[in-house]
Amino acid sequence: MSGKAHDHTAVLTQVRRLLPQDELLCDLGDLFKIFGDTTRIRILYSLFESELCVCAIAELLQMEQSAISHQLKILRSAKLVDCRRDGKTNIYFLADDHVRSIIGQGYEHLTEEEKK
Amino acid sequence: MSGKAHDHTAVLTQVRRLLPQDELLCDLGDLFKIFGDTTRIRILYSLFESELCVCAIAELLQMEQSAISHQLKILRSAKLVDCRRDGKTNIYFLADDHVRSIIGQGYEHLTEEEKK
DNA sequence: GTATCATATGAATGTAAGTTCATATGAAGG
DNA sequence: CCTTCATATGAACTTACATTCATATGATAC
Numbered sequence: 344m345s346g347k348a349h350d351h352t353a354v355l356t357q358v359r360r361l362l363p364q365d366e367l368l369c370d371l372g373d374l375f376k377i378f379g380d381t382t383r384i385r386i387l388y389s390l391f392e393s394e395l396c397v398c399a400i401a402e403l404l405q406m407e408q409s410a411i412s413h414q415l416k417i418l419r420s421a422k423l424v425d426c427r428r429d430g431k432t433n434i435y436f437l438a439d440d441h442v443r444s445i446i447g448q449g450y451e452h453l454t455e456e457e458k459k
Numbered sequence: 460m461s462g463k464a465h466d467h468t469a470v471l472t473q474v475r476r477l478l479p480q481d482e483l484l485c486d487l488g489d490l491f492k493i494f495g496d497t498t499r500i501r502i503l504y505s506l507f508e509s510e511l512c513v514c515a516i517a518e519l520l521q522m523e524q525s526a527i528s529h530q531l532k533i534l535r536s537a538k539l540v541d542c543r544r545d546g547k548t549n550i551y552f553l554a555d556d557h558v559r560s561i562i563g564q565g566y567e568h569l570t571e572e573e574k575k
Numbered sequence: 576g577t578a579t580c581a582t583a584t585g586a587a588t589g590t591a592a593g594t595t596c597a598t599a600t601g602a603a604g605g
Numbered sequence: 606c607c608t609t610c611a612t613a614t615g616a617a618c619t620t621a622c623a624t625t626c627a628t629a630t631g632a633t634a635c
């Protein structure tokens with residue numbers, strides 16, 4: 344894109360070799376994008392303690408049931424949560440322990456910056 | 460927000476006790492939002508191997524220097540990368556090992572889903 | 576000083592995405 | 606059947622945000 348600049352072909356060929364495929368990098372971005380929303384983070388955190396039905400989450404977060412449903416659909420399509428039917432209600436729960444690890448790492452980054 | 464629904468006050472009071480403050484949840488969302496962009500992920504991944512100047516990153520990712528600069532500013536304000544002057548160029552590098560851990564956890568989640 | 580390279584930045588633009596509203600689906604009870 | 610509760614979903618609206626373009630800053634060399 345840029346015109347000719349100072350040379351860094353040496354470093355670049357090495358970095359380029361070790362850079363993952365675009366598809367993986369894209370998938371990673373998409374995954375983290377899902378964690379990048381306060382509502383979804385709050386939903387996931389809620390499910391840390393207990394599985395919950397949709398209206399319980401809505402009540403807990405003081406949000407419309409519809410908004411929660413939309414977000415749960417996104418979380419589900421990313422395989423971060425799953426659900427089962429129980430009569431009229433749908434019970435949602437964490438589908439993956441990576442959710443805890445990922446959020447945990449983020450938490451650590453934040454609290455370490457705090458100390459400085 | 461919703462009208463009266465079936466009762467879950469019991470679970471909710473417990474979950475509510477263990478739910479972090481809104482400010483922390485918000486900060487977590489903001490942090491992950493930064494990882495939720497392919498360009499920024501690619502920049503971070505590039506810096507896994509070696510520190511790089513702005514125009515090297517731009518050349519590597521085949522993007523405008525301006526776009527890279529804007530994203531580096533965001534990464535820097537989140538304390539994920541840092542930079543130092545070297546003559547006319549600015550050399551950027553990872554500021555934090557959590558970057559590797561966070562991306563690593565995301566990577567594991569993706570590859571595990573792959574297997575299923 | 577001036578010229579040039581490397582980078583930063585502000586404004587504008589286009590697009591993605593979260594919430595709301597209205598409504599549809601689906602299950603249980605009468 | 607019909608009603609009600611729980612949830613899902615599509616459309617519209619609004620805001621956030623990534624990129625581009627033009628330009629400013631900053632450093633080196635002459």
